[in-house]
Amino acid sequence: MTEPSRLRSRPTMDDVAAMAGVSRGTVSRVLNGGHNVSRQALAAVERAISKTGYVVNQHARSLVTQRSGSVAFILSEPQDKLFEDPNFNNLLRGCTQVLAEHDITLLLTMAATAQDRQRIGRWVTAGHVDGALLVSNHLGSPLIAELRERGLPFVVCGRPLGQERDVTYVASDDRDGARQMTGYLRSTGRRRIAIITGPLDTPGGVDRLAGYREIVGAGDPDLVATGDYTQASGEAAMTRLLSQAPDLDAVFVCSDLMAAGAITALQRAGRRVPEDVAVGGFDDNRIATTTTPLLTTIRQPWARQSAEMVRLLLAHIDGAEHAAVILPTELVVRDSA
Amino acid sequence: MTEPSRLRSRPTMDDVAAMAGVSRGTVSRVLNGGHNVSRQALAAVERAISKTGYVVNQHARSLVTQRSGSVAFILSEPQDKLFEDPNFNNLLRGCTQVLAEHDITLLLTMAATAQDRQRIGRWVTAGHVDGALLVSNHLGSPLIAELRERGLPFVVCGRPLGQERDVTYVASDDRDGARQMTGYLRSTGRRRIAIITGPLDTPGGVDRLAGYREIVGAGDPDLVATGDYTQASGEAAMTRLLSQAPDLDAVFVCSDLMAAGAITALQRAGRRVPEDVAVGGFDDNRIATTTTPLLTTIRQPWARQSAEMVRLLLAHIDGAEHAAVILPTELVVRDSA
DNA sequence: CTCCAAACTGTGAGCGCTCCCAACTTCGTA
DNA sequence: TACGAAGTTGGGAGCGCTCACAGTTTGGAG
Numbered sequence: 001m002t003e004p005s006r007l008r009s010r011p012t013m014d015d016v017a018a019m020a021g022v023s024r025g026t027v028s029r030v031l032n033g034g035h036n037v038s039r040q041a042l043a044a045v046e047r048a049i050s051k052t053g054y055v056v057n058q059h060a061r062s063l064v065t066q067r068s069g070s071v072a073f074i075l076s077e078p079q080d081k082l083f084e085d086p087n088f089n090n091l092l093r094g095c096t097q098v099l100a101e102h103d104i105t106l107l108l109t110m111a112a113t114a115q116d117r118q119r120i121g122r123w124v125t126a127g128h129v130d131g132a133l134l135v136s137n138h139l140g141s142p143l144i145a146e147l148r149e150r151g152l153p154f155v156v157c158g159r160p161l162g163q164e165r166d167v168t169y170v171a172s173d174d175r176d177g178a179r180q181m182t183g184y185l186r187s188t189g190r191r192r193i194a195i196i197t198g199p200l201d202t203p204g205g206v207d208r209l210a211g212y213r214e215i216v217g218a219g220d221p222d223l224v225a226t227g228d229y230t231q232a233s234g235e236a237a238m239t240r241l242l243s244q245a246p247d248l249d250a251v252f253v254c255s256d257l258m259a260a261g262a263i264t265a266l267q268r269a270g271r272r273v274p275e276d277v278a279v280g281g282f283d284d285n286r287i288a289t290t291t292t293p294l295l296t297t298i299r300q301p302w303a304r305q306s307a308e309m310v311r312l313l314l315a316h317i318d319g320a321e322h323a324a325v326i327l328p329t330e331l332v333v334r335d336s337a
Numbered sequence: 338m339t340e341p342s343r344l345r346s347r348p349t350m351d352d353v354a355a356m357a358g359v360s361r362g363t364v365s366r367v368l369n370g371g372h373n374v375s376r377q378a379l380a381a382v383e384r385a386i387s388k389t390g391y392v393v394n395q396h397a398r399s400l401v402t403q404r405s406g407s408v409a410f411i412l413s414e415p416q417d418k419l420f421e422d423p424n425f426n427n428l429l430r431g432c433t434q435v436l437a438e439h440d441i442t443l444l445l446t447m448a449a450t451a452q453d454r455q456r457i458g459r460w461v462t463a464g465h466v467d468g469a470l471l472v473s474n475h476l477g478s479p480l481i482a483e484l485r486e487r488g489l490p491f492v493v494c495g496r497p498l499g500q501e502r503d504v505t506y507v508a509s510d511d512r513d514g515a516r517q518m519t520g521y522l523r524s525t526g527r528r529r530i531a532i533i534t535g536p537l538d539t540p541g542g543v544d545r546l547a548g549y550r551e552i553v554g555a556g557d558p559d560l561v562a563t564g565d566y567t568q569a570s571g572e573a574a575m576t577r578l579l580s581q582a583p584d585l586d587a588v589f590v591c592s593d594l595m596a597a598g599a600i601t602a603l604q605r606a607g608r609r610v611p612e613d614v615a616v617g618g619f620d621d622n623r624i625a626t627t628t629t630p631l632l633t634t635i636r637q638p639w640a641r642q643s644a645e646m647v648r649l650l651l652a653h654i655d656g657a658e659h660a661a662v663i664l665p666t667e668l669v670v671r672d673s674a
Numbered sequence: 675c676t677c678c679a680a681a682c683t684g685t686g687a688g689c690g691c692t693c694c695c696a697a698c699t700t701c702g703t704a
Numbered sequence: 705t706a707c708g709a710a711g712t713t714g715g716g717a718g719c720g721c722t723c724a725c726a727g728t729t730t731g732g733a734g
Contacts, residue, residue, distance in 0.1 A: 010462075010488075011691055012689095012691085013690065013691065014690085022714085023713065023714045024690095024691085024714080024715080025692090025693090025694095025713070025714055025715070025716080026713065026714080027713085028691070028692060028693085029712095029713090031691095031692095032692080036711065036712060036713090037711095037712075037713090038711085038712060038713090041712080041713085053487075054464040055459060055463055055487075056463055056690090056691080057400070057463065057464050057689090057690050057691070058396075058463035058464050058465055058691095059395075059396045059397075059399040059400040059405070059464050059689085059690080059691090060396075060400050060690035060691035060692090060719090061396070061687070061690080061691055061692075062691090062719095063396040063397050063689090063690080063691070063692095063718095063719045063720065063721085064690090064692045064693075064718080064719045064720090065399055065691085065692070065693095066690055066719080068396070069466070073368050085711070096447065100453075100456065104445065105456070105460055105465075106446075107444045107446070108444070108445040108446075109442065109444070109445075115437075116437075119437065119440075119442070120442075122392060123442055125392040126392055126393055126394065126395035127394050127395050128395055128407070128442075149390075150390075150392075151347075202603075209519070226681095232627075237454065268453075320654075330476040342676090349719095349720055349721085350720065350721065351720085359683075359684090360683065360684045360685075361684080361685085361720090361721085361722095362681085362683065362685075362723090363684080364686055365721075365722060365723085366682095368681090368721095368722095369722080373681065373682060373683085374682075374683090375681080375682060375683090377687095378682080378683080390693060393720090393721080394719090394720050394721070395721095396719085396720080396721090397719070397720035397722090398720080398721055398722075399689095399721090400688095400689045400690065400719090400720080400721070400722090401689045401693085401720090401721055401722045401723075402689090402721085402722070402723095403689085429694080489708035627713090
C-alpha cells in the first residue's frame with residue numbers, strides 16, 4: 001500500500017510562521033493583503049511561503065469566513081442544446097471573465113434531470129458556492145423555488161416566467177427586439193410574415209411572439225411554428241411553414257441558430273433569400289455572419305448581460321435587495337432581409 | 338443595511354442534535370450511513386433534519402476528512418472550440434454520470450490562458466477538489482507538470498505527448514483507427530488518399546497521421562493538410578488539398594466535424610461524395626449522421642473512455658499507482674466511403 | 675442471577691484558518 | 705521628559721464537523 005498522496009499533508013500556516021520566525025497572525029495578515037505588517041516580516045513570510053510551497057486551505061478559511069470564493073453557473077437544459085448554442089458560450093465566457101476580476105471562480109454545473117437538480121440543491125447549500133447564476137429556465141422551473149428556500153443568493157438569466165416576484169434577473173428586451181424585427185420586415189414591404197418561435201415555456205419564446213403579434217396582429221395561425229432553438233428544429237419548422245403557407249414572403253426566426261436551419265430549408269425548397277423570402281434572426285452571434293446570405297438579426301448585448309448578472313449577484317451576496325434589469329436590443333441589418 | 342443572507346446562519350449539527358434529543362455524534366453517524374444507531378434515534382434525527390432544513394457544512398466536513406467530494410474537469414482549450422466539438426459533450430456527460438453514481442460532483446473549469454491556468458492551479462491545490470480530469474492537452478502543456486508538482490491526483494484524456502511517464506491517462510487507439518480507415522479506403526480501390534490531420538501538437542494529430550502513413554507510406558506531401566478540429570478548418574483544409582492535388586480520390590479527415598466541413602468544400606468544388614472522392618471521418622459523433630452523405634468514420638468509445646477515466650481517477654485518489662489504458666476503435670461504414 | 679459481548683451513545687480533541695484584543699514598539703509632540 | 709497615536713505583533717477563541725474512545729445499555733448464555 002502506498003501512502004495516498006492527499007495524506008502527505010501539506011504545509012500549514014504554522015509551518016510557514018515557524019520558518020519565517022513570526023506568528024500565525026502575521027502570516028494570515030500577509031495572506032490577506034499584507035496590511036499592518038512590517039517590511040521584513042512581509043519579506044520573511046513570502047520567502048517561507050515559496051520555500052514551503054504553502055497554499056491556503058480553502059476549507060479552513062471558508063469555515064470561518066463563511067465564503068467560498070466561487071459561484072455556480074447552473075444550466076438547466078439538456079446538454080446537447082447547451083453545446084450547440086453559441087449564446088451559452090458568450091454568456092459563460094463573459095461571466096467567467098468578470099468574476100475573475102473579482103478573483104472568484106465560476107463553476108459550471110448541469111441540471112438536466114430532476115435528480116441532478118436535487119444533488120445540485122444540496123451541493124450549493126452545503127457551502128460550495130456563495131451564489132448562483134441560473135441559465136435557461138423554463139416555466140415553473142423548480143430550481144428557483146428551491147434556491148430561494150435555501151437562502152442562496154442567485155441571479156436568473158432571462159425573465160423567470162411566472163416567478164418574477166422577489167427574484168433578481170437580467171433579461172434583454174425580447175419583446176421590443178421582436179417588434180423591431182417584425183416592424184422592419186413590414187417596412188420593407190413584406191406582407192405575409194411568418195414566425196418561428198422558441199419553446200413557449202421560455203421567456204424568449206413567449207415574449208418574442210408577443211412582440212411579433214403587436215405588429216402583425218393576431219394573424220394567421222398557419223404563419224406560426226415553434227422550434228427549440230436548435231438548428232435542426234429551425235429547419236423542420238421552416239419546412240412546416242412552407243407547406244402551411246406557401247405564399248409567405250418573410251419569416252422572423254427567434255434565434256440565429258434556428259434561422260440558419262430555416263435558410264437551409266428555404267434554399268432547398270428553391271426559395272431565394274431574401275428575394276423570395278426575407279429572413280430575420282435573433283441573437284446576433286457567430287453564426288449570423290457565417291450564413292449565406294449574412295443574417296439580418298437582433299443583437300443581444302451578451303457582454304452587458306454577463307456583466308450585469310455578475311454585478312447583481314455580488315451585490316445580492318452582500319445583502320442587496322432584489323432587482324430586475326432589462327437590457328435594450330438592437331436591429332442589425334445585413335443581407336437576409 | 339439588510340442582514341446579508343449568508344449570515345442568517347444555517348442550522349448546525351448541534352441544533353439538530355438538540356432538537357432530536359441526541360448528541361452531535363449520533364447526528365454525525367446518521368449523516369454518514371446510519372450505522373450503529375438505534376431505530377428511534379435515527380428517526381428522531383431524520384425528523385429534526387427535515388424540520389430544521391439542515392444541510393451539512395461541507396467546509397467543516399472537508400476540513401477534517403481532507404476530502405471535498407468533487408473533482409475538476411479541466412479544459413485547456415479556447416472556449417469556442419469546446420463548444421463546437423461534440424466530443425467534449427460526450428466526455429463531459431459520461432464523466433458527470435459516472436461520478437454522480439459515486440455521489441461526486443464534477444466541476445468544469447476552463448484554462449484558456451496562462452493566467453487561467455495559474456488561478457486553477459492555486460484553486461485545485463487549495464482543496465476545492467480531490468482530483469482532476471484533464472482534457473485536450475497539447476504538447477508540453479504545463480498543467481500536467483503543475484498538477485503533478487502540487488500532488489493532486491489526475492487523469493489525462495488522450496496520450497500526453499512527451500509526458501507519458503508517471504501520468505495516468507486513457508486514450509483510444511488513434512493509430513489503429515487511422516490504420517483501419519486508411520486501409521479501408523485503399524481496399525475500396527482508392528489510390529490517391531489525402532489526409533486532413535488535427536493539430537500536430539495533439540496526440541490525435543500525430544498518432545492518426547502515423548497510422549495513415551503506416552498504410553500509404555511516406556507519400557505525397559501535397560496530400561497532407563492540417564486543421565484544428567473545427568468545421569471551418571476542415572473546409573479550408575479540403576480546399577487547399579483540392580488545389581494541391583486535384584486528382585485525389587479519397588480523404589481521411591481526422592475528425593467528424595472537420596469531415597463535415599470537407600464535404601461542404603468538396604461539393605462546392607463539384608466533386609461527388611463518394612463517387613469522385615471518398616471521405617472518411619474519425620469520432621463517430623452526432624454530426625456523422627447528419628451529413629449528406631452519411632459519414633463513414635471510426636468510432637471512439639466515449640462511454641468507456643469516461644468510465645475508465647473516472648475509475649482510474651478514483652483509484653488514484655485512493656493511492657493507486659499510475660496506469661495507462663488504451664481503448665480500441667472501430668470502423669463504422671456508412672455512405673461517404 | 676451474573677457476566678460478557680455487542681449495540682449504542684456522549685464527549686473531547688482537533689482539522690487550519692480568521693478575527694479580535696491585548697501588548698509592545700516607535701515616534702512626534704506637548 | 706513624558707505621553708498619546710499609530711504601527712506592529714502574538715495568541716486565544718471558535719468556525720462546524722469527524723473520529724476515537726470511553727461509558728452506558730441490552731440481552732443472551734452460563
